[in-house]
Amino acid sequence: MPADFPTALVLNAVVAGLLLGGFYAAVSVGVSISFGMLDVVNIAHPAFVILGSYIAYLVNDRTGFDPIAASIVLSPLFFALGMLIYRIYYLCFEKRGQESLRGLAFFFGILFITEVALVLVFGVDYRMARSAYSDTTWRLGPVDFPMRLVVPFLVSIAMVIGVQLFLTHTFFGRAVLAVAQDALALRLMGVNTFRVKEFAFALSIATAGVAGAFLIVIQPVQPSIGREYIGLVFAVCVLGGMGSIWGTLAGAFVLGLAESFTSTFFGPSWAPAVSFGLLLATLAFKPAGLFGR
Amino acid sequence: MEAAQEVTEPLLRVAGVTKRFGGFTALDQVDLVVAPGERLGLIGPNGSGKSTLVNCIAGTLRSESGRIQFRGRDIGREPAFKRVHLGVARTFQIPRPFASMSVIDNLRIALLYGGKAKVTLDAGRATDEAMHILGQVGLAAKADTMSGGLTQVDMRKLELARAIAAKPALLISDEAMAGLSASEVDDILALLFGMKERGVAVIMIEHVMRAVMKFSERIAVLVAGRKIADGDPHAIVANPDVVSAYLGQ
Amino acid sequence: MSNRAFAAVAFASALALIAASQLVTNDYYFSAAYTVLQFVILATAWNILGGYAGYVNFGSAAFFAVGAYSSVFLYKAAHPPLIVMIVTGTLAAGLLGLAVGYLTLRMRGVFFAIATLALSVVLYTFVVNWDYVGGARGAYILQPRDLPFGLKRYIQVLYAAMVLMAAFALVVARTIETSAIGRGLAAIRDDELAAECAGVPTLRLKILAATVSGALMGMAGTTFPYYLSYVEPSAAFNLSYAVNSIAMPLIGGMMSWLGPLLGALLLGTVQQVVQVTVSSEWNLMIVGVLLVVFVTLAPNGIMGWVEAWKRRRK
Numbered sequence: 001m002p003a004d005f006p007t008a009l010v011l012n013a014v015v016a017g018l019l020l021g022g023f024y025a026a027v028s029v030g031v032s033i034s035f036g037m038l039d040v041v042n043i044a045h046p047a048f049v050i051l052g053s054y055i056a057y058l059v060n061d062r063t064g065f066d067p068i069a070a071s072i073v074l075s076p077l078f079f080a081l082g083m084l085i086y087r088i089y090y091l092c093f094e095k096r097g098q099e100s101l102r103g104l105a106f107f108f109g110i111l112f113i114t115e116v117a118l119v120l121v122f123g124v125d126y127r128m129a130r131s132a133y134s135d136t137t138w139r140l141g142p143v144d145f146p147m148r149l150v151v152p153f154l155v156s157i158a159m160v161i162g163v164q165l166f167l168t169h170t171f172f173g174r175a176v177l178a179v180a181q182d183a184l185a186l187r188l189m190g191v192n193t194f195r196v197k198e199f200a201f202a203l204s205i206a207t208a209g210v211a212g213a214f215l216i217v218i219q220p221v222q223p224s225i226g227r228e229y230i231g232l233v234f235a236v237c238v239l240g241g242m243g244s245i246w247g248t249l250a251g252a253f254v255l256g257l258a259e260s261f262t263s264t265f266f267g268p269s270w271a272p273a274v275s276f277g278l279l280l281a282t283l284a285f286k287p288a289g290l291f292g293r
Numbered sequence: 294m295e296a297a298q299e300v301t302e303p304l305l306r307v308a309g310v311t312k313r314f315g316g317f318t319a320l321d322q323v324d325l326v327v328a329p330g331e332r333l334g335l336i337g338p339n340g341s342g343k344s345t346l347v348n349c350i351a352g353t354l355r356s357e358s359g360r361i362q363f364r365g366r367d368i369g370r371e372p373a374f375k376r377v378h379l380g381v382a383r384t385f386q387i388p389r390p391f392a393s394m395s396v397i398d399n400l401r402i403a404l405l406y407g408g409k410a411k412v413t414l415d416a417g418r419a420t421d422e423a424m425h426i427l428g429q430v431g432l433a434a435k436a437d438t439m440s441g442g443l444t445q446v447d448m449r450k451l452e453l454a455r456a457i458a459a460k461p462a463l464l465i466s467d468e469a470m471a472g473l474s475a476s477e478v479d480d481i482l483a484l485l486f487g488m489k490e491r492g493v494a495v496i497m498i499e500h501v502m503r504a505v506m507k508f509s510e511r512i513a514v515l516v517a518g519r520k521i522a523d524g525d526p527h528a529i530v531a532n533p534d535v536v537s538a539y540l541g542q
Numbered sequence: 543m544s545n546r547a548f549a550a551v552a553f554a555s556a557l558a559l560i561a562a563s564q565l566v567t568n569d570y571y572f573s574a575a576y577t578v579l580q581f582v583i584l585a586t587a588w589n590i591l592g593g594y595a596g597y598v599n600f601g602s603a604a605f606f607a608v609g610a611y612s613s614v615f616l617y618k619a620a621h622p623p624l625i626v627m628i629v630t631g632t633l634a635a636g637l638l639g640l641a642v643g644y645l646t647l648r649m650r651g652v653f654f655a656i657a658t659l660a661l662s663v664v665l666y667t668f669v670v671n672w673d674y675v676g677g678a679r680g681a682y683i684l685q686p687r688d689l690p691f692g693l694k695r696y697i698q699v700l701y702a703a704m705v706l707m708a709a710f711a712l713v714v715a716r717t718i719e720t721s722a723i724g725r726g727l728a729a730i731r732d733d734e735l736a737a738e739c740a741g742v743p744t745l746r747l748k749i750l751a752a753t754v755s756g757a758l759m760g761m762a763g764t765t766f767p768y769y770l771s772y773v774e775p776s777a778a779f780n781l782s783y784a785v786n787s788i789a790m791p792l793i794g795g796m797m798s799w800l801g802p803l804l805g806a807l808l809l810g811t812v813q814q815v816v817q818v819t820v821s822s823e824w825n826l827m828i829v830g831v832l833l834v835v836f837v838t839l840a841p842n843g844i845m846g847w848v849e850a851w852k853r854r855r856k
Contacts, residue, residue, distance in 0.1 A: 041652050041655070041656075043600075043655070043656065043659065088838065092837075092839075093838075100596065100651050101592070101596050101597075101598055101651070102837050102838075102841050104598045104600075104652070104655050105598060105792060105833065105837045106837050106838060108598075108785075108788065108833075109785075109830055109831075109833040109834035110834065112781070112785050112826070112830040112833070113827065113830040113831060116823055116826045116827045116830055117827065119823055120823050120824070120827065224781075227659070227662070227663060227781075228663050230656065230659050230660060230663075231656070231659065231660030231663060231664070234656045234660075235660075238653075267671075269667060269670060269671055270667060270671070272663045272664060272666075272667050273667050273668070275660070276657075276660040276661070276663065277664075279656070279657070279660060280646070280657060283645070283646060283649055283653055283657070284645050284646075287649060351739060353735065372738070372743075372745075373738045373739055374738050374739075374741050374742055374743045374744065377739065377740065377741035378741055382739075383739055385739075389733045389735065390732075390733075390736075391729050391732035391733060391736065392732050392733070393728065393731070393797070394729075394732065398725070401725060402725060402726070402729045402737065402740050402742065403740045403741065405722050405725060405726070406722075406726060406729075406740060406741035406742045406743070407740060407741035408741070455740055459740060
């Protein structure tokens with residue numbers, strides 16, 4: 001290796017990319033369920049993430065409670081919200097077979113209303129949550145491990161693995177996987193597919209709310225950030241092959257690394273372009289995803 | 294002197310077509326030949342791959358391997374709309390009308406786009422042709438009705454009318470008689486028989502055996518993605534493999 | 543009414559509006575009208591792909607901004623007359639529509655929609671990093687001193703341009719709608735698979751619609767830098783353009799050229815009032831709520847109500 005090879009730079013970019021990737025997986029696992037398995041194009045998913053960020057911020061700001069712990073405690077609220085949204089969606093769109101155009105416009109409206117509401121309540125200033133570990137950074141040789149990235153990373157991975165285990169090892173989880181494969185067959189067997197789908201969608205929103213807390217620990221948040229994450233979230237899901245949690249994890253790491261390297265060597269303002277570029281490239285050349293069947 | 298054997302080029306030749314969905318093989322090395330103007334019945338238990346075969350011929354699915362030739366030309370790589378222009382028309386098992394349009398406007402789409410070249414039919418001629426076809430299928434009185442509100446049998450007739458409007462050489466009718474009453478079945482049967490006068494070959498996919506027997510000059514049988522029999526209708530019906538395939542269900 | 547007659551009526555009305563506006567002394571009218579006309583063009587353009595073909599474009603702001611920033615680029619590079627800027631911006635945006643359409647319209651409509659959403663973010667990044675057109679700081683465009691046709695203030699020139707462009711957009715939309723292409727697009731919207739199997743070249747028609755739609759949305763943006771003599775990325779990429787392009791056709795009715803016009807005039811006027819009396823955030827909130835309410839309860843919009851009422855009267 002030549003003497004001026006930027007080892008430290010590369011190593012840090014790799015670490016940052018992996019840590020971010022874990023977080024991106026947490027943000028995207030919900031879409032993997034709602035879009036990959038239920039075929040509901042919830043482009044408002046990032047709006048619920050940002051909502052989760054602000055709620056975690058509020059609790060943290062007022063009580064000093066750890067934001068991530070708070071979001072986990074409050075996740076049933078997001079679960080209930082998800083159930084409500086799915087019911088409206090189902091009543092107005094899925095039943096009538098009008099999912100495509102109208103469903104998209106519906107979720108876009110939700111995304112939009114959420115952003116504007118947050119602006120009205122919180123304003124456009126950046127907010128960030130502070131944890132006990134926010135200022136701590138471990139150093140291992142030339143590599144930095146900022147705790148504000150590491151802790152969300154660990155909890156993200158735990159959440160994603162938790163979702164996967166839930167889907168494959170519990171009765172309701174397996175019902176969700178079955179619905180993704182063949183809803184008609186299930187209905188013929190007498191399973192209430194509406195309940196199953198409602199549960200799955202609610203789960204996806206709950207993960208969004210929790211992921212929001214991760215976000216606001218990692219970086220400052222303002223209401224319009226949600227729109228930047230749409231490309232990212234769908235890029236991760238498409239890269240990973242839809243409906244596969246492990247695929248989502250892999251796709252998230254790929255994206256995290258790509259963004260990290262772009263940020264390090266070309267500047268951070270180009271990062272949003274990376275996810276879109278990857279998404280377009282994948283859709284154009286390998287639409288089944290890197291790991292798709 | 295040698296007996297000169299006249300071999301007419303088949304209209305459709307399906308050779309060794311295989312289609313897989315993930316780990317599931319829907320079609321396994323299927324061969325099929327249809328002569329011009331022939332009436333072929335295609336039968337088989339549910340899930341045997343009949344609709345998949347239709348989709349491969351019509352172009353809405355790409356097969357993994359095998360060849361599909363129409364009028365001697367390889368159409369396996371052509372998009373579905375091109376195959377319509379070449380002369381392949383199909384109906385859908387569950388009717389797919391253009392719900393925001395009236396019955397006659399549904400036909401106008403096929404008249405405008407179903408032909409080989411971009412034909413700009415002036416409004417008058419298009420209406421005349423559309424009404425003529427609607428008259429033949431018995432929907433003339435409902436020309437201005439919204440297609441979304443038709444009865445089942447009328448929707449099946451509209452499917453067929455739309456396919457006819459594309460002036461095909463081969464018409465694939467996918468279970469057009471499913472769930473219809475006896476007299477409605479006869480209506481549809483009469484329509485399909487009418488294709489003979491136009492010189493249109495028909496592949497009829499049905500479970501209504503009496504219609505299949507009445508209609509077909511030849512019957513092919515698909516079971517679990519494989520063609521297990523192909524020939525004279527009465528021989529097919531007596532074929533023990535065919536009988537057990539159906540009874541075994 | 544034939545398309546030629548419609549075009550004649552449209553342009554005659556446009557000229558009449560321009561002539562009548564000479565009597566108006568309050569500049570506020572021109573400002574408000576400029577904004578409403580922007581929306582008329584955007585909504586009409588959006589509807590060519592969204593309403594006629596059923597493919598939702600969430601990135602109207604991106605196309606609008608391409609029109610705006612191509613004007614800025616030309617201004618800095620060559621300072622050509624306004625008409626050159628308009629034509630160039632329209633072509634540039636059309637090219638973008640062609641490119642995005644070609645890449646993503648071969649997949650499900652969902653992926654096209656997501657691509658357009660992400661498109662806005664990416665183009666915004668490009669523009670913010672492009673110093674020649676001002677980057678994040680924005681660019682200053684000075685309004686010309688010599689005004690054509692004896693008009694007194696430049697905002698009147700802009701108004702006239704917008705009225706003519708609105709008429710043009712309406713003529714284009716109606717021509718497509720009543721042509722064989724329009725019927726093909728409607729078939730695609732109703733059932734794309736059935737359309738393909740009826741011989742409709744679905745991909746070709748979709749790409750055509752995306753190109754024309756994108757071009758006209760860009761056209762709406764070409765005069766924008768002159769409006770305030772200043773343009774910066776967050777104004778050109780304003781979320782209001784994205785949501786209004788969808789809400790206006792939805793509320794007016796997506797099946798014909800009249801719906802977007804109606805929706806733009808109604809909703810545009812309401813927004814001008816709310817913006818002045820309440821705030822721009824509440825304005826956006828109202829539009830968002832109206833969008834959700836209409837899409838769930840009245841998806842065929844006002845024209846849909848009219849059609850249903852007419853049918854019931856028969």
